[in-house]
Amino acid sequence: MDLVNKDYETINKCRISDSTELVKVLDLGVQPLANSLKKKQFEGEKKYPLTLSFCEKSSLLQLNETIKKEILFDKYVWVTSTSSTAKNYAQTFFKNVTKDIDLDKTNDLIIEIASNDGTFLKPFIGGGFKKVLGVDPAKNISDLANKENVKTVNDYWSEELSEKLLKKYGNAKLVFARNVIPHVSELNSVMAGLEKILSEDGVGIFEIHDANIIFNELHYDSVYHEHLCFFTLKSITYLLNKFNLNPFNIKKSPISGGSFVIYFSKKKKNISEDLKLAILNEENSKINQADSWKNFALKVKDHKDAMKKIIDNFSEKKVIGFGSSARSQTFLNYCNINEKNMDLIIDNNPMKQNLYSPGTNIKIIDFDSGISSKPDAIFILAWNFKDEIIKECRSAGYNGEFIVPFPNKPKII
Secondary structure, three states, X not given: OXXXXXXXXXXXXXXXXXOOOEEEEEEEEEEEOOOOOEOOOOOOOOEEEEEEEEEOOOOOEEEOEXXXXXXXXXXXXXXXXXXXXHHHHHHHHHHHHHHHXXXXXXXXXXXXXXXOOOOOOHHHHHOOOOOEEXXXXXXXXXXXXXXXXXOEEEOXXXXXXXXXXXXXHOOEXXXXXXXXXXXXXXXXXXXXXXXXXXXXXXXXXXXXXXXXXXXXXXXXXXXXXXXXXXXOHHHHHHHHHHOOOEEEEEEEEOHHHOEEEEEEEOOOXXXXXXXXXXXXXXXXXXXXOHHHHHHHHHHHHHHHHHHHHHHHHOOOOOEEEEOOOHHHHHHHHHOOOOOOOOOEEEOOOOOOOOOEOOOOOOEEEOHHHHHHXXXXXXXXXXXXXXXXXXXXXXXXXXXXXXXXXXXXXXXEO
């Protein structure tokens, strides 16, 4: 590890196999942290390299830079409940889990790692489960969850915390972590803690942005400093097996533009037909090869060029964005889209409003103010919520065009 700056380290080995045989595949330049929204438009900000490498031993695609976790997560601005898609999916997730796993409402402990505001735990509480616990490192978010009567421990999940919770609550029958494991810099401690607290007959669930979808639909906007790992089934299985955990089922999730939900346990179970098929499809895709990701990098450059042409065509029109998501910051900074060619960005999260996007200096505003500014075009930055956003804008009387950057080629609707 090369300590270049007190805020980050450059990693020269695979995060899960420790192999030093890494293949560099993508460089997205020097970028600010995706969630480092600014109070003043042109105030100074720190920027860091944003590069990816591939490990041929584990098939892991990983970020080469690790920002200190306290900088990224001690205070957080994403609140799950601001997305109706996420809230609706929380109900689906609950129904799937309670159908797939035999859970006792009175005695079985359910834990969510990085539970945010408790949106995905609330269905369990509402369904009558008595032992439900969240763990989240962001004090502002965990305070919010506790106010909503979702019991939440304000801490980073680790082997040490797991041991404390084990003494206090006993083993957990269900532990789930949604869109979390790819963010973790201390994977060994996190996985060891999960292995310790999970009961012998328990089930763990990871929801992870699918590297297959990132690859096939060119989601390079999902690469930002919080996302340290991009997992395929092969690489997540490598990690689980390292801690004597065995995947046995898979489901799909609509979150983050497409994720997979992998079920695993200590005891080896029969592998579901869905998981067998997913493994076969992945083998045929050649995604677990370095050359495939090198080709991905070439397509990323082509996408940037195509995006520049569209923005140039709208240079005489008023364009505003919708959705100041973390992923949009990578895209905006890489494509050099800033306050000169995008007037404003709508975001429904009050915690982001009246701030400015990092690096690109675009003011973030509320929905009503954005629509009343009478834009000629709305650039859907949070494109993974495209249908939800279009419906909201049309209902408010907006009749103009939408620019949608992903998946694959940018398009105008």
